[in-house]
Amino acid sequence: MTTGDGGPSPRRRGRPSRTEAATGPDARTRILESxxxxxxxxxxxxxSMRGIAKAAGVxxxxxxxxxxxxxxxxxxAVEVSFEPTLELSDVLGSxxxxxxERLAGYFIEVWENPVSRAxxxxxxxxxxxxxxxAKVLRVFVLRRLLGRIAEQLDVPDATFRAELAASHMxxxxxxxxxxxxxxxxxADPEKIIAxxxxxxxxxxxxx
Amino acid sequence: MTTGDGGPSPRRRGRPSRTEAATGPDARTRILESxxxxxxxxxxxxxSMRGIAKAAGVxxxxxxxxxxxxxxxxxxAVEVSFEPTLELSDVLGSxxxxxxERLAGYFIEVWENPVSRAxxxxxxxxxxxxxxxAKVLRVFVLRRLLGRIAEQLDVPDATFRAELAASHMxxxxxxxxxxxxxxxxxADPEKIIAxxxxxxxxxxxxx
Numbered sequence: 001m002t003t004g005d006g007g008p009s010p011r012r013r014g015r016p017s018r019t020e021a022a023t024g025p026d027a028r029t030r031i032l033e034s035x036x037x038x039x040x041x042x043x044x045x046x047x048s049m050r051g052i053a054k055a056a057g058v059x060x061x062x063x064x065x066x067x068x069x070x071x072x073x074x075x076x077a078v079e080v081s082f083e084p085t086l087e088l089s090d091v092l093g094s095x096x097x098x099x100x101e102r103l104a105g106y107f108i109e110v111w112e113n114p115v116s117r118a119x120x121x122x123x124x125x126x127x128x129x130x131x132x133x134a135k136v137l138r139v140f141v142l143r144r145l146l147g148r149i150a151e152q153l154d155v156p157d158a159t160f161r162a163e164l165a166a167s168h169m170x171x172x173x174x175x176x177x178x179x180x181x182x183x184x185x186x187a188d189p190e191k192i193i194a195x196x197x198x199x200x201x202x203x204x205x206x207x
Numbered sequence: 208m209t210t211g212d213g214g215p216s217p218r219r220r221g222r223p224s225r226t227e228a229a230t231g232p233d234a235r236t237r238i239l240e241s242x243x244x245x246x247x248x249x250x251x252x253x254x255s256m257r258g259i260a261k262a263a264g265v266x267x268x269x270x271x272x273x274x275x276x277x278x279x280x281x282x283x284a285v286e287v288s289f290e291p292t293l294e295l296s297d298v299l300g301s302x303x304x305x306x307x308e309r310l311a312g313y314f315i316e317v318w319e320n321p322v323s324r325a326x327x328x329x330x331x332x333x334x335x336x337x338x339x340x341a342k343v344l345r346v347f348v349l350r351r352l353l354g355r356i357a358e359q360l361d362v363p364d365a366t367f368r369a370e371l372a373a374s375h376m377x378x379x380x381x382x383x384x385x386x387x388x389x390x391x392x393x394a395d396p397e398k399i400i401a402x403x404x405x406x407x408x409x410x411x412x413x414x
Contacts, residue, residue, distance in 0.1 A: 124335065125335050125336050127386055128331065128332050128335045128336070128381070129332050129335070134387070137386055137388075138386050138388050138389075142382075142386065142388045143388075146388075157390075159390055160390045160391060161402075163382060163388060164379070164391070164402055164403070167375065167378035167379045167381070167382045167383075167391065168378050168406075169378065170378040170381050170382060171374035171376065171377040171378025171379070172371070172374045174335070174374070174377050174378065175349075175370060175373065175377060178334070178335055179341050179344055179345050180341070180345060181345050181349045181350075181353075181370060182345075183364075183366055183367045183370065184367065184370045184371070187367060191367075192371075195371055195410065198409070199375075199406045199409070202406070
């Protein structure tokens with residue numbers, strides 16, 4: 001859900017159909033927002049290109065035009081969920097000093113934010129239960145995200161190490177936000193980051 | 208799982224059914240095996256006590272007799288999946304020296320074994336998508352498993368630390384066995400254990 005708690009949406013401009021407002025960069029943003037909401041509420045399997053188009057107030061052809069296939073909209077919706085407030089490139093920075101802490105903090109921040117958490121939860125649920133969604137996550141998302149992290153590293157098996165770091169954060173998300181196991185579910189984010197940062201730092205920098 | 212591999216059940220009391228073969232420790236073991244298979248194939252939601260009883264060739268009353276509720280059969284099926292070849296108490300041992308390596312090796316072994324992997328995958332899928340299954344995992348399984356690990360530890364926040372360790376292993380299971388992201392999916396188990404063991408050791412022993 002992207003429009004806050006019932007307040008007026010900053011993006012509300014309407015005109016679902018053939019006019020100017022239904023195309024251009026605004027339309028692309030609206031499609032992506034609708035895709036996130038649709039995937040979050042219905043899961044991968046039950047979300048359709050038509051449904052996304054309808055929710056965005058555009059023609060289904062425009063969704064195809066901007067994104068191609070459903071898998072590609074899904075991948076774009078996952079990626080946009082990972083960049084809610086800041087760019088991953090800023091998190092990665094130019095040095096590996098403090099990288100573990102920056103990545104742990106970034107990941108927790110993304111999950112603590114309900115706007116990005118809802119679609120991420122939906123994506124994980126879809127990927128756990130539908131091979132098509134798992135494949136999108138594997139091929140479009142993980143490969144790209146891990147690739148971006150790995151290319152900053154100067155260690156052997158950089159992708160394997162980036163993946164181990166990612167696995168830890170994924171597992172924390174599962175236990176904290178999905179299973180809601182205590183005491184992790186109620187732990188202060190800073191406490192989690194402080195414990196996890198040295199682990200990520202070791203994986204990503206120590207040869 | 209508390210009764211070992213087919214040894215006589217300490218809980219054996221009543222005679223809810225008719226023939227000898229349909230009761231006794233063999234029946235209990237058969238019920239548990241059927242429960243694992245049913246949960247693995249149908250998921251938590253669609254598995255019923257009647258279905259488990261039918262698959263085990265016993266009366267539904269016997270399933271209730273041995274396990275109580277569906278949630279309790281589910282919990283027992285999860286626990287038995289975690290003890291395929293060796294007891295967790297042996298893994299924990301009497302000293303924390305090498306504990307990280309023993310736990311990492313144990314966890315990977317459980318997941319590498321197809322017999323235990325199938326029901327565990329089903330359980331995780333169910334817990335990701337159904338709150339009832341998540342609750343069983345949270346209340347019956349994690350609390351008990353983490354409790355058993357935490358009581359061996361001599362660090363502050365022992366349960367929190369045991370949970371961080373568990374989260375890492377859960378995340379590895381998600382990426383390696385569910386999403387099947389490379390290179391982790393094809394990595395040599397020994398390589399994963401070697402990288403992860405120091406992390407678990409730090410969480411579980413360093414104050």
